[in-house]
Amino acid sequence: MEGSVLQAAQARPIGVSAEPRHRFIEPPMIGLAFLGLDAALFALPGLILAAQRSLLVGGTDAAMQAGLALCLGTAFFFALCRGLSAHDGIKMVRRSAPTQLLTALSYTVGPIAVVFVICGVLSWGEPWREQPVLRWLIAWSAWSGTAAFAVHAAAQPLLQRWRAASLTGHRIAIVGSGEPARRLMEWLQTNAADVVQVVGIFDDRRGREPDRVGLSHLIRGTTGDLIEYYRQAPLDKIIIALPHHAEERLLTILQRLKQLPVDISLAPDLVGFRVPEVSAAEMAGLQMMSLAQRPLRASQRFIKDIFDRAIAGLLLLTLSPLLLAVALGVKLSSPGPVFFRQERHGLGNRVIHVLKFRSMRTDMQDVGGAQQTRRNDPRVTPLGAFIRRTSLDELPQLINVLKGDMSLVGPRPLPIQMRIQDRLNYEIVAEYAFRHRVKPGITGWAQIKGHRGAVDTAEGLQSRVAYDLYYIDHWSLWLDFKILLMTGAVCAFGKNAF
Numbered sequence: 001m002e003g004s005v006l007q008a009a010q011a012r013p014i015g016v017s018a019e020p021r022h023r024f025i026e027p028p029m030i031g032l033a034f035l036g037l038d039a040a041l042f043a044l045p046g047l048i049l050a051a052q053r054s055l056l057v058g059g060t061d062a063a064m065q066a067g068l069a070l071c072l073g074t075a076f077f078f079a080l081c082r083g084l085s086a087h088d089g090i091k092m093v094r095r096s097a098p099t100q101l102l103t104a105l106s107y108t109v110g111p112i113a114v115v116f117v118i119c120g121v122l123s124w125g126e127p128w129r130e131q132p133v134l135r136w137l138i139a140w141s142a143w144s145g146t147a148a149f150a151v152h153a154a155a156q157p158l159l160q161r162w163r164a165a166s167l168t169g170h171r172i173a174i175v176g177s178g179e180p181a182r183r184l185m186e187w188l189q190t191n192a193a194d195v196v197q198v199v200g201i202f203d204d205r206r207g208r209e210p211d212r213v214g215l216s217h218l219i220r221g222t223t224g225d226l227i228e229y230y231r232q233a234p235l236d237k238i239i240i241a242l243p244h245h246a247e248e249r250l251l252t253i254l255q256r257l258k259q260l261p262v263d264i265s266l267a268p269d270l271v272g273f274r275v276p277e278v279s280a281a282e283m284a285g286l287q288m289m290s291l292a293q294r295p296l297r298a299s300q301r302f303i304k305d306i307f308d309r310a311i312a313g314l315l316l317l318t319l320s321p322l323l324l325a326v327a328l329g330v331k332l333s334s335p336g337p338v339f340f341r342q343e344r345h346g347l348g349n350r351v352i353h354v355l356k357f358r359s360m361r362t363d364m365q366d367v368g369g370a371q372q373t374r375r376n377d378p379r380v381t382p383l384g385a386f387i388r389r390t391s392l393d394e395l396p397q398l399i400n401v402l403k404g405d406m407s408l409v410g411p412r413p414l415p416i417q418m419r420i421q422d423r424l425n426y427e428i429v430a431e432y433a434f435r436h437r438v439k440p441g442i443t444g445w446a447q448i449k450g451h452r453g454a455v456d457t458a459e460g461l462q463s464r465v466a467y468d469l470y471y472i473d474h475w476s477l478w479l480d481f482k483i484l485l486m487t488g489a490v491c492a493f494g495k496n497a498f
Helices: 027-056 059-082 089-094 097-122 132-164 179-191 223-232 247-257 298-318 320-333 382-389 397-403 432-437 458-473 477-493
Strands: 170-175 196-202 219-221 237-240 263-266 289-292 339-345 351-357 407-409 441-443
Touching: 027 132, 027 298, 170 179, 170 223, 179 196, 196 223, 219 223, 223 247, 237 247, 247 263, 247 289, 298 320, 298 397, 298 407, 298 477, 320 351, 320 382, 351 397, 397 441, 407 477, 432 458, 441 477
Parallel strands: 170 196, 170 237, 196 219, 237 263, 407 441
Antiparallel strands: 263 289, 339 351
């Protein structure tokens, strides 16, 4: 079991393990990149050829070609979306070059060939020169097929270099160090060593029981160390390899690990390694039970990230006069810096530095956030009270969005040391850390439902967390639009901020 699947696990001890996040390419993102590329290589040649003909000859024939190109492009894109398995990042890395090229050709030339046959049947017997649509389809097929073939051929060496350098593949952590874990390691080594990297084995009972299966040298810590590992290095799957009859232990571990935005699966019990169900395989022909899934899949995270950064950049540009005016007012109203930086929890409980316009006197600031701001708080300056009431103090967090630390919409990040009735947040609500399975937001579902400003009671925190978890479970781009639209009205007329 000392092969490549264990390479990452033996790299460094847990305390200093930090493979830089930029050195890991998430497999679904490879698939998404090629999905968009194939869609572009299909649609653009047809549209360009139709536009050229329209400029040269005009008329209904060119208009029909443009309409047909648009319809075919739309149908092709949705066909690709339904067939995402063909653009699975892992499969694309593992496929041979000829297979990958044939797949590319089938997706670009195939839909055109079908339409070509239909048009040929409908216009059977007509002279070739009187069938411009057929000539256009042949040209489209030739251009799109050639482009797809060339691009995929050029990408193959790059994909193989990424594969050889272990920059792609599933990075998984295994919880448990008994016989199920040993069987799992052997299976992965035999069937998936080229696309799976095991970052380590984690076990809360290390040292309590004798090592009967020879995995003690691979143990990198406890589940607490696993949570800390996620803050330092990329990880996209956790496999719990424990006996299925250990229900209480399984549930306890699951409750602890669900705060991480990764997929969590339960490895098969011992008999499952002998009779894997290949037709429903999850990893290298091994059927596993899904216990928890990351809230947003790769495509959803990609769409949300593009949306967030585009809107944040546009808002920063549009609101720059207002931002400069507020910054000047903060600087002139009281001595001290314009911005206030505070540590808060971000995605996966990682610590981020959230920016705000300073609204308090510098000699009375609470950097840790243990003491919440209250109405008529003597620490707040007169201008600070206004920008807090109108939420103008939150605008610098658009910079956090551009950096990728935050989203426009998501659970509001609360101060790490915030206390309610002398208790920390996670001591009040057991599911509090589950909010960190997505990026925190400038605004959120809880805020437009009345939970804006300070949290005074345990019941208020429980209600806010419930709204945050509802948003995570029901995320959609439309829901983000709705929240953004309602946030303006809440900021203008809401009564909860001070």
